[in-house]
Amino acid sequence: MISIHLPAELWQSVAAANSCHLAAEHKGSKPLPVRTAEYGGLLYTAFATMWGPYGEAIKPYIDAYRLIPTSVYAGETTLVYHDEEAIQAGIRERGDHTGLMVSVNGRSMVCAERVRFVLGLPGTRPLSxxxxxxxxxxxxxxxxxxxxxxxxxxxxxxxxxxxxxxxxxxxxxxxxxxxxxxxxxxxxxxxxxxxxxxxxxxxxxxxxxxxxxxxxxxxxx
Incomplete structure (x- = not known):
């Protein structure tokens, strides 16, 4: 999994794209509607956020997924956010949502790559x-x-x-x-x-x- 350190102002915007509460109510019959954030010209959604002080041994982070159109994704896809049967069978790892089909403003996309965004200090002009x-x-x-x-x-x-x-x-x-x-x-x-x-x-x-x-x-x- 790729780790990217983000200044606090960008980290905060990605954290706002956490869609786990939407996934909890999803039935799996159609792509999951998600919140998104853009970073580096790419689109991401998130399903887990670890909060805490800056400087802890375990740094605050966001587990997010880079989204790409379904039409260009080459791997296997699924509509099920949490597939317990597949996890028990060893087909999928618990907490891994790679291949999950999602909906972004009505457009079908796929969680293509897992990325961890790690919290950094603000990159903004310091306050007086x-x-x-x-x-x-x-x-x-x-x-x-x-x-x-x-x-x-x-x-x-x-x-x-x-x-x-x-x-x-x-x-x-x-x-x-x-x-x-x-x-x-x-x-x-x-x-x-x-x-x-x-x-x-x-x-x-x-x-x-x-x-x-x-x-x-x-x-x-």
Missing amino acids: LADAEDYDERRRRSGWRALWFNGKEPEWFSLRGHPVAVYRDHSTLHKDHAVLFWGAEGEIHELSIDDDVILSPPGELQTAPSVATPEGQLALF
């Missing part, structure tokens, strides 16, 4: 520290901040030029929580960062556009 602080402050009364870190303020760091807030002493687990802020299409997003990722002092925050580099520097303690 002031914008990140303002965003974080406006959200301290809700969500995980209010639930786990009520009344606390974070310490600020930098990762590849992106601002990172570190909240200390989780109310029940007594651990830290680091979150990187990044912007795309006028919205600010959050990306959890694993404890083993080395962060830089906030004075190193950048304002120039960054280059899409998916891998961060890790340190094992």
Whole structure:
């Protein structure tokens, strides 16, 4: 299986193409309608997404399939998303949907190649520290901040030029929580960062556009 590292903004768009909930209701009598995302001029759909912080030993990933028209697919095809009989007979591997016929806006296509998209850091222009602080402050009364870190303020760091807030002493687990802020299409997003990722002092925050580099520097303690 091919693995491709994607910056967070592209990874997020592919994650939105997860079609497993559609497959769960599919009866198998006609091609499964799926959501899709485009990457590198090719069309993909996804059936599994592993979420988690950036920098974990098991990196967050999406298991997707490259789609091609049914007319040019040379292998065997199936309309059944989960064929237990074929799995028990050793004809198909559990979780492998290669050859599955799907429908994209009414067009018949096939899951031709399995691809794993691995989460990387954002490749967008880094937010300023002031914008990140303002965003974080406006959200301290809700969500995980209010639930786990009520009344606390974070310490600020930098990762590849992106601002990172570190909240200390989780109310029940007594651990830290680091979150990187990044912007795309006028919205600010959050990306959890694993404890083993080395962060830089906030004075190193950048304002120039960054280059899409998916891998961060890790340190094992």
